[in-house]
Amino acid sequence: MEELKCYMPKTLREALEIKAKVDVIPLAGGSDLMVSHKRTIGLTPVFEKPVMIIRNLPELRKIYVNDKGECCIGAGCTSAEIAENKLCPWHLRQAASRMGAIGLRNSATIAGNIANASPKGDTPGPLYLLDARVKISSLRGDREELVSDFIVKFRTIDLKSDELITEIIVPYSEDDFDYIFWHKVGTRKANAISKITVSQAIKFEKDGKTVKDYRVSATATGAKTNRSRDVEKLIIGKTIEPEIIEEVVNGFDQVISPRAMPEFRREATRRMIRRFLTEAAKHPKDKVIDTYEGYSMTGAPTPRS
Numbered sequence: 001m002e003e004l005k006c007y008m009p010k011t012l013r014e015a016l017e018i019k020a021k022v023d024v025i026p027l028a029g030g031s032d033l034m035v036s037h038k039r040t041i042g043l044t045p046v047f048e049k050p051v052m053i054i055r056n057l058p059e060l061r062k063i064y065v066n067d068k069g070e071c072c073i074g075a076g077c078t079s080a081e082i083a084e085n086k087l088c089p090w091h092l093r094q095a096a097s098r099m100g101a102i103g104l105r106n107s108a109t110i111a112g113n114i115a116n117a118s119p120k121g122d123t124p125g126p127l128y129l130l131d132a133r134v135k136i137s138s139l140r141g142d143r144e145e146l147v148s149d150f151i152v153k154f155r156t157i158d159l160k161s162d163e164l165i166t167e168i169i170v171p172y173s174e175d176d177f178d179y180i181f182w183h184k185v186g187t188r189k190a191n192a193i194s195k196i197t198v199s200q201a202i203k204f205e206k207d208g209k210t211v212k213d214y215r216v217s218a219t220a221t222g223a224k225t226n227r228s229r230d231v232e233k234l235i236i237g238k239t240i241e242p243e244i245i246e247e248v249v250n251g252f253d254q255v256i257s258p259r260a261m262p263e264f265r266r267e268a269t270r271r272m273i274r275r276f277l278t279e280a281a282k283h284p285k286d287k288v289i290d291t292y293e294g295y296s297m298t299g300a301p302t303p304r305s
């Protein structure tokens, strides 16, 4: 068998030069690629093209706030780094801290999670919710695209052959909202591929009653993460009444794919939306609206684990 070359650039510039010339597979944490290319136990994975290892490029490892106050996360930052970094928005920290087990979180990168374009990926939920953008770089220059557009469909992203994802830019954080919510329904609290995750955030006008902004996104509810501005608009500019909550619940129900959604997932989503909006209308002291405390997402009592 012909041996394939492995590139190990030391700088982003070097990596982009290689990407412009050679058809390589970028390998970051390898947690998706090593699994998708595995053979049998004891044999190393086989790749159909040369691999370019980008996990240690210093330019991709930074987390900082830019001059517009947006959180910028290097493409090569791991889930563990994001979970621990208070500059990162709360919703994203929640998602990052519940991905796989600790070993996985130390290697899985945010760009890999986006590029994988799996509807069950955990980070796209918060990234859709917070209007995050992907920065994409090549020798031709940089461009930016909303994560929700960059993930075109199941397992498909809008990346040209000479490009790399270099940064994720998140313009909103928990500070922009009065109440926030994130919940992953899985077989365990972490170390479980999501059955579903729901992210929500709400802000009221100064009168404390009229909804100024409301957002909801859900992963594992179709071919890609779901968010619908049309559904969110049903409640914006209004006060939270039981009928409006039902409009939002039913509106989101129409957005999520019937094929991907057994009834228990659909019902869990409805309950999470209903719970969040009902509690937010009561203006509790805590910003984070918890899912538990006597409230079951799936019908049966849900113990804290």
Ligand SMILES: Cc1cc2nc3c(=O)[nH]c(=O)nc-3n(C[C@H](O)[C@H](O)[C@H](O)COP(=O)(O)OP(=O)(O)OC[C@H]3O[C@@H](n4cnc5c(N)ncnc54)[C@H](O)[C@@H]3O)c2cc1C
Pocket: 025, 026, 027, 028, 029, 030, 031, 032, 033, 034, 035, 054, 075, 076, 098, 099, 100, 101, 104, 107, 108, 109, 110, 111, 112, 113, 114, 115, 116, 120, 121, 122, 123, 159, 163, 164, 165, 166, 191, 192, 193, 194
């Ligand atoms: C046991 C196990 C449990 C898991 N649990 C979860 C979970 O709970 N939640 C979850 O969301 N995921 C989970 N995953 C999936 C996986 O870990 C994530 O998708 C991870 O974030 C992928 O990142 P990576 O750096 O390992 O990607 P890699 O495997 O290195 O790459 C994945 C894809 O991204 C591309 N890529 C990587 N970086 C770039 C870049 N900078 N520019 C362009 N393309 C790039 C690669 O070419 C490849 O196509 C799990 C996986 C395993 C094996």
